Amino acid sequence: MDTFNIANRRYLGSKQQLLDFIENIVKSHTKNCHSFADIFAGSGVVANRFNKNYNLILNDNLTCNYHIYTCFFSNVAYDKDKILTLLESYNNAKNLAPNYYSKNFTNTYLSEENLKIVGFIRDNIELNLEQNIINKREHSILITSLLYAIDRIANTVGHYDSYRKNGDLEKKLNLRIPLIDNSLNANNQIYCRDANDIAKKKKADFFSLAPPYNSRQYCDAYHFLENVAKNTKPQVVGVAKKMDRSGLKSNYCLSDASVYLSELVANINAKYILLSYNNTHNKANARSNAKISDNEILEILGKKGKVRIFEKDFAPFNAGKSNITNHKERIFLCEVR
Numbered sequence: 001m002d003t004f005n006i007a008n009r010r011y012l013g014s015k016q017q018l019l020d021f022i023e024n025i026v027k028s029h030t031k032n033c034h035s036f037a038d039i040f041a042g043s044g045v046v047a048n049r050f051n052k053n054y055n056l057i058l059n060d061n062l063t064c065n066y067h068i069y070t071c072f073f074s075n076v077a078y079d080k081d082k083i084l085t086l087l088e089s090y091n092n093a094k095n096l097a098p099n100y101y102s103k104n105f106t107n108t109y110l111s112e113e114n115l116k117i118v119g120f121i122r123d124n125i126e127l128n129l130e131q132n133i134i135n136k137r138e139h140s141i142l143i144t145s146l147l148y149a150i151d152r153i154a155n156t157v158g159h160y161d162s163y164r165k166n167g168d169l170e171k172k173l174n175l176r177i178p179l180i181d182n183s184l185n186a187n188n189q190i191y192c193r194d195a196n197d198i199a200k201k202k203k204a205d206f207f208s209l210a211p212p213y214n215s216r217q218y219c220d221a222y223h224f225l226e227n228v229a230k231n232t233k234p235q236v237v238g239v240a241k242k243m244d245r246s247g248l249k250s251n252y253c254l255s256d257a258s259v260y261l262s263e264l265v266a267n268i269n270a271k272y273i274l275l276s277y278n279n280t281h282n283k284a285n286a287r288s289n290a291k292i293s294d295n296e297i298l299e300i301l302g303k304k305g306k307v308r309i310f311e312k313d314f315a316p317f318n319a320g321k322s323n324i325t326n327h328k329e330r331i332f333l334c335e336v337r
């Protein structure tokens, strides 16, 4: 069966291209750290880079990401043969009845045929959990395989704010098996909460912060994956067929984002805090404009300890609507007093 790893996914703001840069900063400027909290973990690629040498705390407020972290980073045992058998049966599913997904999303992100398969698989995963045929880890592994399969063929530019009008809907959904290394996961913890709440309750030597930096909400960009992950079948509206996302909106996309960052940083119990943010404050168009200025970041982190800034030219994967030149990703490293 085909395989995939955690990085085989398109994700807005992913630090995949910056992993060496981030790792070098951490190696050169920190010491005596054994635990690493990535509390806006997004695609999970940063935490993945540090899993070998640190005990992880992973968090994101989206359920789709929670399942992905549970798939790759949980320490709960799973039966690989059982997963393979189920994935093979899902890849052979045919002649399926219409369902919530085919009724609501046909010819948007996927074809009717693929949506019938998505609905069948998603319900079957839930049924298997209810009947104790699979455990919660296996449940998340199967959902992750489905999410990555959808993302691979979805008729989008990598997010679900819209779909291509004359795009290719012909590709068939193909579930693959994730490449998991359970030997690295012994002491990892995984959450799906507000980052400010985690900062109040959890302690780690190292906190990595990568909040959204502009007004684009991740729950808007990934509503379809979130809908499949939860499988509660809500009503959807508009051309992009979005469900109600009011409980998922991030404060970091608002004009007073600095207030939330300030509260978050004040509550962190760590030796080091690493904040990655970009330099588009007052530079880009209104939606792409970074919400927190350098001065605000320096003031907030400066209250906690000594701050260094590292900068790298970086053309991020974005929504395709902004035209930002001289884009730099900055890492602010604070050594807590």
Ligand SMILES: C[S@@+](CC[C@H](N)C(=O)[O-])C[C@H]1O[C@@H](n2cnc3c(N)ncnc32)[C@H](O)[C@@H]1O
Binding pocket: 011, 012, 013, 014, 015, 016, 039, 040, 041, 042, 043, 044, 045, 046, 059, 060, 061, 062, 065, 193, 194, 195, 196, 210, 211, 212, 213, 218, 219, 249, 250, 251, 252
């Ligand atoms: C810039 S992305 C993180 C990128 C990540 N470092 C990577 O490499 O993929 C920001 C993430 O924070 C999550 N998020 C936004 N607001 C949040 C909040 N208040 N609490 C927890 N997660 C939040 C979003 O869902 C998104 O996945």
